[in-house]
Amino acid sequence: MSKVTIYDVARVADVSLATVSRVLNNPEKVKPKTRERVLTAIKELGYRPNAIARGLASRRSTNVGLIVPTCSRASASEMIDGVADIADKYRYSVFLNVTHNENDIANNAWQNMIASQVDGVLMMADKLTDDEVERLATDTVPTVLLSVKDLEGRLPAVLIDYELAAYEATKKLIENGNKDIAFITSSSHHAMNDLKEQGYRRALEEAGLEPRVLGLYTKFESSLNAFKEFFDNNKAPEAALAVRDSVAVMFMNAAIDHGINVPQDLEIIGFQNTKYAIMSRPQLSTINIPTYDIGAVAMRLLTKLMKEEEITETQITLPHSFVWRQTTR
CATH class of the missing domain: 3.40.50.2300 (Response regulator)
Structure with a gap:
């Protein structure tokens, strides 16, 4: 017969692992009815908490x-x-x-x-x-x-304030005389990328410019192909703001491979100021996020x-x- 685990108790009592854990260690924080249900499941299953784990949990x-x-x-x-x-x-x-x-x-x-x-x-x-x-x-x-x-x-x-950071970066690209400014983002939904896009769109709206949002980034390998295909089939923007440094560098490399001059023909700004920004050639302008x-x-x-x-x-x-x-x- 297999050993009864905390997962079995959670399943029988129809509660989360966290709730079972609290019943075992901080029962006063669990509602009486829920606590009773967990204790009943423990008794019926014959569950015995690991003595070493319980000992460690009881330390200060x-x-x-x-x-x-x-x-x-x-x-x-x-x-x-x-x-x-x-x-x-x-x-x-x-x-x-x-x-x-x-x-x-x-x-x-x-x-x-x-x-x-x-x-x-x-x-x-x-x-x-x-x-x-x-x-x-x-x-x-x-x-x-x-x-x-x-x-x-x-x-x-x-x-950080992602919306404001993207707004200020886009304003800089506009001040440099760019009118066709792309926003390079993920093809899947990320809440913080949405905030960055809002800042980008706000700056363009104030300047009377049209947004150009490119959801090209997925995983590293597939993104390389997506960026290459973009430049094969589309007119390059005058400038771009990317949601991450690594995305900006991949976009820049694809542009350079297609004979586009950076920054003369295409200005690019990344997000985070990671090692990729320093390692790239040319080195990447970026928004510094104090991650540490x-x-x-x-x-x-x-x-x-x-x-x-x-x-x-x-x-x-x-x-x-x-x-x-x-x-x-």
């Missing part, structure tokens, strides 16, 4: 969960450094969960993290549904979003939430800046 140490969709992005690694440095100052243990699937973050990844007895969660997730946000916001374990936000402000978040600071500030905010300290601001916007290099005039 603080455990923080950090959930990211990938570590391959340069911005993600810098943000993790910011989280880790502040966590080290507080002597927290940080458990990293790399999902490789943004659609999984608010379901299995988050529930598994809660079941691991973390005291708080930091999360990078750009594809949260309204129901998922509502569930995370009402849970007793505090969760802070990194570099993204719930547009209704239900979850604490640390990020976002991680550090989010960790400090989560600390206050875990300690139930008074907080005056849960939506923290850090300042962005611009780094002008060789892809703009």
